Amino acid sequence: MxxxxxxxxxxxxxxxxxxxxxxxxxRVHTRVRExxxxxxxxxxxxxxxxxxxxxxxxxTVRRISFGEGVERVFPIHSPxxxxxxxxxxxxxxxxxxxxxxxxxxxxxxxxxxxRLIEAGRK
Amino acid sequence: MSFTLIGKKIGMTxxxxxxxxxxxxxxxxxxxxxxxxxxxxxxxxxxxxIGFGVQKLxxxxxxxxxxxxxxKVEPVHQLREFRVGADDxxxxxxxxxxxxxxxAGQRVDVIGMTKGKGFQGVMKRWNFAGGPASHGxxxxxxxxxxxxxxxxxxxxxxxxxxxxxxxxxxTTQNLTIVKVLEDKNLLLIKGSVHGSIGGTVYxxxxxxxxxxx
Numbered sequence: 162m163x164x165x166x167x168x169x170x171x172x173x174x175x176x177x178x179x180x181x182x183x184x185x186x187x188r189v190h191t192r193v194r195e196x197x198x199x200x201x202x203x204x205x206x207x208x209x210x211x212x213x214x215x216x217x218x219x220x221t222v223r224r225i226s227f228g229e230g231v232e233r234v235f236p237i238h239s240p241x242x243x244x245x246x247x248x249x250x251x252x253x254x255x256x257x258x259x260x261x262x263x264x265x266x267x268x269x270x271x272x273x274x275x276r277l278i279e280a281g282r283k
Numbered sequence: 284m285s286f287t288l289i290g291k292k293i294g295m296t297x298x299x300x301x302x303x304x305x306x307x308x309x310x311x312x313x314x315x316x317x318x319x320x321x322x323x324x325x326x327x328x329x330x331x332x333i334g335f336g337v338q339k340l341x342x343x344x345x346x347x348x349x350x351x352x353x354x355k356v357e358p359v360h361q362l363r364e365f366r367v368g369a370d371d372x373x374x375x376x377x378x379x380x381x382x383x384x385x386x387a388g389q390r391v392d393v394i395g396m397t398k399g400k401g402f403q404g405v406m407k408r409w410n411f412a413g414g415p416a417s418h419g420x421x422x423x424x425x426x427x428x429x430x431x432x433x434x435x436x437x438x439x440x441x442x443x444x445x446x447x448x449x450x451x452x453x454t455t456q457n458l459t460i461v462k463v464l465e466d467k468n469l470l471l472i473k474g475s476v477h478g479s480i481g482g483t484v485y486x487x488x489x490x491x492x493x494x495x496x
Contacts, residue, residue: 166296
């Protein structure tokens with residue numbers, strides 16, 4: 162019966178959006194509807210959590226906006242999302258980067274970048 | 284009157300309806316073959332007998348086997364009868380009723396057995412407040428007073444007390460159909476439907492219509 166349930170949602174899943182990890186810097190292109198016009202709004206930040214599976218899967222993006230931490234939770238397969246761009250890949254030791262919430266200033270967005278580590282630098 | 288299908292609760296999930304993620308219950312409803320049509324001339328009332336599911340032949344008694352043979356219908360797991368009103372479409376023996384009679388946005392009632400909870404106290408069964416947990420109180424989950432004094436001298440009929448909870452036939456009215464999947468015989472009904480997963484449900488067109496459509 163679980164297979165039946167999954168078959169119901171299968172055509173709504175967008176598997177092209179699954180190629181990012183926790184810690185990655187992403188730019189989420191969201192469709193914003195104003196009246197009958199539609200435009201693209203970009204929300205850029207660090208993915209601090211991915212939760213759920215299947216159609217319920219969601220991810221949280223955190224950014225520092227004018228000195229204030231802002232978080233948005235997106236359902237991954239939402240039709241409101243146009244695309245998800247990965248800016249920078251990171252290596253993290255935690256699945257949920259909630260510790261970033263307690264940090265102030267430069268430290269608040271500091272995650273280990275994959276390209277720097279692979280190049281032997283920190 | 285109404286149109287009814289026999290079905291099975293599959294479980295819950297969520298789907299995007301437009302731009303919104305909506306919680307839905309997946310119900311496998313039909314196909315339901317018409318096994319018998321009862322008429323007021325012959326039987327004294329108007330009804331239609333429909334079936335659901337598959338049953339092995341050797342599990343059915345000979346008289347019921349004959350009943351299926353007469354209707355030229357494959358043996359079904361469940362047989363149920365539903366009353367037919369004067370303004371309903373005509374049913375013929377051998378017709379197969381499917382979810383195609385339903386459409387997205389339509390209101391339906393869902394009838395089924397609720398989950399059995401066993402013998403439960405008044406707090407769970409009737410949402411009583413119970414007593415304070417501490418400060419010297421000695422009644423915690425009790426129902427309080429059961430009545431008055433010499434008059435009426437008895438406990439009123441219908442007094443809410445502990446007892447068996449659940450496993451009762453209940454109807455949830457005016458649920459909305461979000462999507463109809465005809466090829467899979469599935470209905471996606473918005474929100475929850477009572478009863479356990481795999482339980483039998485009857486899905487019928489809503490009896491109480493909305494005042495403004």
